[in-house]
Amino acid sequence: MTNVITTPIFYVNGAPHLGHAYSGYLADVYKRFRALVYDESCLLITGTDEHGQKILESAVRSKTDINLFINDKVQAFKTLWPELGVQTDIFVRTTDEQHQNLIQSIWNDLVEKGDIYLGYYQGLYCLGCEQYYTDYELQNNCCPIHKIPVEIRSEETYLFRLDAYRKQLIAFYHRSPDFITPSHYSQDILDYLKQGPLEDLSVSRVNVPWGIKVPNHQEHTIYVWIDALFSYLSALKKAGYDQNALTQTTHIIGKDILKFHAIYWPALLLAAKLPLPKKLLVHGWWTINEQKISKSNPETLISPNELIKKLTSDGLRYALFRQKKIAKDGNITHSDLVEVINADLANNFANLVKRNHTIILKYFSGSIDSKLVNQATLSNQSQLIIKYCEQVINEIFHFYKAFDFYQASLFWKEALDYCNRYFHQRSPWEISKGKSDISVQETCLVTSNLVRLLAIAAYPLIPTLASQVLQELGEDIATCQWQPTCDLKTVRIKETRSHFKRLVKP
Ligand code: MSP
Numbered sequence: 001m002t003n004v005i006t007t008p009i010f011y012v013n014g015a016p017h018l019g020h021a022y023s024g025y026l027a028d029v030y031k032r033f034r035a036l037v038y039d040e041s042c043l044l045i046t047g048t049d050e051h052g053q054k055i056l057e058s059a060v061r062s063k064t065d066i067n068l069f070i071n072d073k074v075q076a077f078k079t080l081w082p083e084l085g086v087q088t089d090i091f092v093r094t095t096d097e098q099h100q101n102l103i104q105s106i107w108n109d110l111v112e113k114g115d116i117y118l119g120y121y122q123g124l125y126c127l128g129c130e131q132y133y134t135d136y137e138l139q140n141n142c143c144p145i146h147k148i149p150v151e152i153r154s155e156e157t158y159l160f161r162l163d164a165y166r167k168q169l170i171a172f173y174h175r176s177p178d179f180i181t182p183s184h185y186s187q188d189i190l191d192y193l194k195q196g197p198l199e200d201l202s203v204s205r206v207n208v209p210w211g212i213k214v215p216n217h218q219e220h221t222i223y224v225w226i227d228a229l230f231s232y233l234s235a236l237k238k239a240g241y242d243q244n245a246l247t248q249t250t251h252i253i254g255k256d257i258l259k260f261h262a263i264y265w266p267a268l269l270l271a272a273k274l275p276l277p278k279k280l281l282v283h284g285w286w287t288i289n290e291q292k293i294s295k296s297n298p299e300t301l302i303s304p305n306e307l308i309k310k311l312t313s314d315g316l317r318y319a320l321f322r323q324k325k326i327a328k329d330g331n332i333t334h335s336d337l338v339e340v341i342n343a344d345l346a347n348n349f350a351n352l353v354k355r356n357h358t359i360i361l362k363y364f365s366g367s368i369d370s371k372l373v374n375q376a377t378l379s380n381q382s383q384l385i386i387k388y389c390e391q392v393i394n395e396i397f398h399f400y401k402a403f404d405f406y407q408a409s410l411f412w413k414e415a416l417d418y419c420n421r422y423f424h425q426r427s428p429w430e431i432s433k434g435k436s437d438i439s440v441q442e443t444c445l446v447t448s449n450l451v452r453l454l455a456i457a458a459y460p461l462i463p464t465l466a467s468q469v470l471q472e473l474g475e476d477i478a479t480c481q482w483q484p485t486c487d488l489k490t491v492r493i494k495e496t497r498s499h500f501k502r503l504v505k506p
Contacts, residue, residue: 002043003278004241004249005030008257009047009092009231012073013058014295016080018332019254019286021304024086025317026252026283026326026405031087032460033400037482043245045235046081047092048074052224054127056210066210070095083305085313085463092235094212094227099234103227104215106272115161115271118217121202122154128296129256130224132202145256146296158204158220163197165267170194172266172276180262180280181403182327189262201264229265233274243274250279255327258282281403284329286320293332302332310334311503314462315341321461322409334506342502345465348416349454350500352423353469356447357496359428359440366493368445372438375488379439382446385422386486389415389450393484396457405461412458419450448473448491453483468499 007023010016027044034042050070059069074093081088092099110116123132128146132153142149173179173190180186204220205211211221236245246269253261258280266276285292293300308316319337322344324330360366378386392415399408428435428443452473459466459477467477474492 001245001248003034003040004043004045004236004245006045006232006249006251008253009049009094009228010077011049011055012070013055015073015076016304017293017295018302018304018307019293021080021084022283022286022320023252023254024081024084025320026281028086029405029460030250030403032463036456036459036480039481043089043239044087045090045092045232046088047231047235048077048094049224049228050074050094051211051227052130053205053208053210054130080304083313084308090235090239092231092238094231096234098238099231100212102234102237103212103222103230106230107222108215110160110271113271115164116158116203119157119159119200120155121157121159122152123202124150125153126150155206157202157206158214159200160203160268162199162201162264162267165270166193166198168270169263169266180282182282185258185262185282225260225264226268229260229268246275246277249277250281251277252281252283255282255284283326284324287329287331290331311337311341314465315345315503318345318409318462321405322413325406326403338503338505344413344416345462346500346502348413348420350465350498352416352420352447353451353472354496354498356423356444356451357472357493359431360444360448360491360493361496363431364441368441368491370445370488370490373442373445373488379442381422381426382442385418385450386446388418389453390485393453393457397482397484400460409461412454412461415454419447419454423447445488445491449486449488453486456480456483465500472496
């Protein structure tokens with residue numbers, strides 16, 4: 001069965017921002033890595049979360065009909081992904097009829113089993129998060145995430161018996177300590193579950209007309225998070241898979257939506273007798289001037305579409321991975337991004353390719369036969385760099401597998417540093433001053449082959465640039481496979497280009 005990777009489905013009360021783009025990039029790196037290594041077409045699911053009071057209020061504020069309002073925002077997400085080079089397969093909308101039917105049928109099932117019942121709830125509600133908070137979770141009576149005051153709400157509501165699944169969840173987390181990456185979150189969740197009974201979860205709202213109606217009780221709409229979480233299942237069905245595909249599914253989520261995915265989602269799945277997902281990959285937040293990028297804070301809103309015009313999509317995604325560990329928060333400045341991109345992609349990578357290939361074209365008519373260089377009698381320097389790069393490629397492989405794209409990019413950059421040092425120390429351009437052909441051929445052949453290896457390894461991070469470089473080397477990324485070793489191949493180049501222009505510093 002194929003692997004599945006999901007981004008969260010995004011609220012449509014605003015335009016996509018950089019935090020959203022990051023989820024897509026994470027999913028895309030994973031998808032491309034699996035394609036490269038396992039020749040597997042991993043299913044990438046994304047979509048939009050379109051119901052609820054928050055969305056309705058945004059439409060009312062902008063004096064736009066709700067359907068026009070959401071369609072416009074949905075379109076922004078639909079066009080975002082191809083522009084970012086994120087290869088999505090399924091785009092699910094919570095307003096899709098098929099999805100709404102699925103939600104109502106799961107609802108009926110849970111009511112029939114007695115897991116959902118009609119009751120009454122009073123609590124402190126944050127509209128930004130669309131969730132209730134307990135007193136001790138608040139900071140100065142405000143939501144810890146949105147920093148806005150919570151509202152006291154008391155209303156008739158349907159409740160889900162969350163605690164009925166606590167023991168099963170504890171057993172699950174005991175069995176699967178690596179369910180959440182980074183794994184310390186699994187321990188935190190386990191500790192939380194062990195603390196004692198879980199409050200029943202309020203799963204319907206009255207007076208929220210924009211949502212999926214509770215079957216046979218039209219004054220109630222189904223809680224947006226129930227609606228949203230099961231969109232993953234709707235998307236699988238849309239792709240022609242059944243519920244078992246959940247066992248192969250990795251959800252990418254920000255740390256603010258961990259509780260929904262680590263407690264509510266598995267509990268609901270257990271209640272509905274559905275399989276649990278494979279993994280949660282939790283990432284931290286991007287900040288600007290140390291403030292979380294968020295729709296509610298306009299100063300932080302950078303449009304990814306605009307940013308890639310300046311940085312290129314490869315540049316942006318590479319810099320985001322190189323800047324911080326996935327699970328940590330990280331601050332963004334335009335100049336930091338430009339610096340990383342220029343140093344690693346323009347100088348260390350594209351420039352090395354261009355300089356090496358220019359020599360091959362000028363002095364060897366674009367071709368160096370691997371037979372001319374005997375791998376066994378290579379200079380020590382060449383043998384060392386090849387061995388070193390092979391080791392690094394092996395490490396990078398394991399970093400990708402462990403979703404550690406930060407270390408993958410860091411090791412890749414270090415391997416490139418070494419390749420550049422090797423190239424400089426052996427100064428093949430001195431052929432013009434009489435340096436021996438054989439030494440220059442060795443340097444250029446080894447460099448080209450290492451570039452091929454490193455381009456393949458970097459393909460998930462910088463797909464366009466890596467593909468172009470490989471194409472110059474006569475390789476088609478569509479048929480390339482992960483290369484763990486550097487067997488020297490004959491190099492044949494027709495032309496060389498500047499594959500990545502230095503970006504202008506702001
Ligand atoms: N609709 C819910 C998710 C439902 S999934 C079944 C939601 N939507 S959201 O649009 O508010 O957020 C979507 C994702 O973007 C979340 O994973 C969130 O963590 C992420 N980000 C929002 N702001 C972010 C940053 N500033 N930085 C990184 N990611 C952030 O929650």
